[in-house]
Amino acid sequence: MSFLNNTKIAVIGGGSWATALIKILCEQNNVQIRWWLRNQKDIEHIRKFHHNPTYLSDVVLSPKKVKVFEKTTEAVKGADYVILAVPAAFVRESLHHLTAKHLQGKRVISAIKGMVPDRNILVTDWISNDFSIPPEDTCVIAGPCHAEEVALEKQSYLSIASTECPAAEDFAALMTCRYVVANPLDDLYGVEYAAIMKNIIALACGITHGLGYGDNFQAVLVSNAMQEIGNLVTALDPRERNLSSSAYLGDLLVTAYSQFSRNRLFGNMIGRGYSVKAAQLEMKMIAEGYYATKSIQEINKVNHVHLPITNSVYRILYEEHAPALVMNDLKKLLK
Numbered sequence: 555m556s557f558l559n560n561t562k563i564a565v566i567g568g569g570s571w572a573t574a575l576i577k578i579l580c581e582q583n584n585v586q587i588r589w590w591l592r593n594q595k596d597i598e599h600i601r602k603f604h605h606n607p608t609y610l611s612d613v614v615l616s617p618k619k620v621k622v623f624e625k626t627t628e629a630v631k632g633a634d635y636v637i638l639a640v641p642a643a644f645v646r647e648s649l650h651h652l653t654a655k656h657l658q659g660k661r662v663i664s665a666i667k668g669m670v671p672d673r674n675i676l677v678t679d680w681i682s683n684d685f686s687i688p689p690e691d692t693c694v695i696a697g698p699c700h701a702e703e704v705a706l707e708k709q710s711y712l713s714i715a716s717t718e719c720p721a722a723e724d725f726a727a728l729m730t731c732r733y734v735v736a737n738p739l740d741d742l743y744g745v746e747y748a749a750i751m752k753n754i755i756a757l758a759c760g761i762t763h764g765l766g767y768g769d770n771f772q773a774v775l776v777s778n779a780m781q782e783i784g785n786l787v788t789a790l791d792p793r794e795r796n797l798s799s800s801a802y803l804g805d806l807l808v809t810a811y812s813q814f815s816r817n818r819l820f821g822n823m824i825g826r827g828y829s830v831k832a833a834q835l836e837m838k839m840i841a842e843g844y845y846a847t848k849s850i851q852e853i854n855k856v857n858h859v860h861l862p863i864t865n866s867v868y869r870i871l872y873e874e875h876a877p878a879l880v881m882n883d884l885k886k887l888l889k
Contacts, residue, residue, distance in 0.1 A: 561728065564588045564630045566648055567639035568596055569839075570609040571665055574701035575639060576620060577613050581731035587620045590629035592648070597622050610705045626651050635661050635725065637695075638677065641840040642668025645677060654686040661721060662687050665695040667749040668842040669849040676746050690718040693725050694742055696749045696801050698808035700815070704734065712736040713801035715745035737801075743791040745801050748783050751864070752806040753843030754850065755779040756817035758863050759810045761870065761877050763818070764825020771885070776810050778888045779863050786850070789857045817843040824870060825877050847871055862887045 563579060565572050568591030579585050591597050599607045600622050604615050623629040626649065630636050636657060640648045645666060662685070664677040673680065678692040696713040703710055712729055714736050716722040722738035729736035739745060758779070759772055783806065784797050797803060809815045820841035823833040830844070851868045854861060866884045869875040 560584045560586070561635070562586045562588065562633045563635045563637060563728075564590065564633035565637045565639060566590050566626060566629065567637075567665075568593055568606065568608070569639065569641075570701040570705075572637075572639035573606045573610045573613055573615075574704035575637060575665060575695070575729075576615060577610075577704060578729055578731055578734050580616050580619050582728060585619060585728070588629045588631075588633055589620055589622050590624075590626050591622065594624070597624060610701060613705050627656060630656055630660070633660055635663055635728075637663045637665055638681075639665040641845075642666050642677060642842060643671050643840065643845050645670060645680075652685070654684075657681075657685045657687060660687075661691045661693065661725070663693045663695060663725060664746070666842075667696070667753055668846050669750060671845055671849065674849040674852045676743070678742060678746060689742070690716065690721060692716065692742070693721055694746045694749070695729070696745045696805050698800055698804040699734075700808065700812055702814045707733045710734050711800055711804070713739055713745055713805070715739040715742045715801065717742045739801055741793070741795050741801075744787050744793070744795050747787045747790055748797075748802045749805060750842075750846045751779075751783045751786060751850065752809045753817045753841070754847050754864050754867055755783070755806060755843075756809040756815050757821035757824075757841070757843040757847070757867050757871075760815075760818040760821020760823070761825040761867070762821075762881055764822040764827075765878055765881060767881070772810075774888050775863070776806065779810075780806060782861055782863055786854070786857070786859045786861060789859045790853075817841045820844065821867075830871055843867075844871060 576587055596608055604617050662681050666677045670680045681687050682689050693716040699710045699712050714722045714726040719740050726736040726738040816839050820833055847867050850864055866880050869880050870877050
């Protein structure tokens with residue numbers, strides 16, 4: 555099943571990551587993009603001026619390749635692929651008007667690095683269960699890649715994961731251009747769980763930075779975090795995988811250290827004394843790690859994996875423990 559000629563792609567979401575993905579796809583010759591955004595003013599602006607006024611506003615989008623829609627049902631009509639690029643907290647609301655019939659015969663690509671809240675399941679599992687999409691027709695987009703660097707056309711790398719290589723290979727070809735290399739993988743669950751966990755770790759890195767911890771401590775924190783991610787991923791989906799590859803370690807590193815990481819920024823604000831609500835209001839963007847922390851904590855009640863970093867972030871964000879005291883406890887557990 556290949557759609558590389560005259561491919562129609564629906565993109566659900568109006569943020570920086572959705573905009574960056576559309577920019578990449580516009581590099582392909584035979585692609586038509588059907589874009590759904592929630593904000594009516596942004597829709598009107600994009601139709602008139604061909605750029606997103608709210609996110610990555612310097613990115614000019616081809617009016618010949620990109621059409622903007624007000625309804626999700628219209629955006630997905632006739633599409634070969636549907637890319638989900640909204641925060642996990644809003645994915646159910648965003649797809650509220652869609653049924654299994656609307657997505658029938660399409661491949662669904664999750665660019666969401668979080669879990670469906672309350673249900674605490676992967677986005678791909680939710681799509682498969684609630685919309686009757688075969689697992690082999692779902693993929694996940696992971697990094698290491700920040701939208702801001704895509705906008706600047708900095709050399710970037712993507713990992714496209716699916717349970718079946720053909721789906722990942724087809725979509726990786728669509729996402730490869732002169733400044734992006736996309737590599738296919740057959741480890742859907744491993745990549746998806748690792749992408750969720752790295753946001754939690756980035757929060758921890760931000761918190762410690764806000765508290766004044768130095769680079770030496772952060773290096774130890776990230777090293778221990780990679781072990782924590784590996785332990786959880788292996789418990790949830792046991793199989794052989796190379797966790798030092800870019801889909802896992804690379805994605806963790808860029809999120810933990812980059813100036814563009816919103817999770818690190820959020821954590822840094824918490825470490826500097828902001829409340830969760832104050833940090834959320836000032837950022838005006840979603841830090842996926844905040845919601846992921848609670849989801850991972852809930853699912854780990856069954857698996858009982860040792861997750862000291864995740865537990866520490868949970869204590870700070872959801873139990874309102876003092877960051878300095880929690881990190882003082884954590885540093886005694888790191889090696």
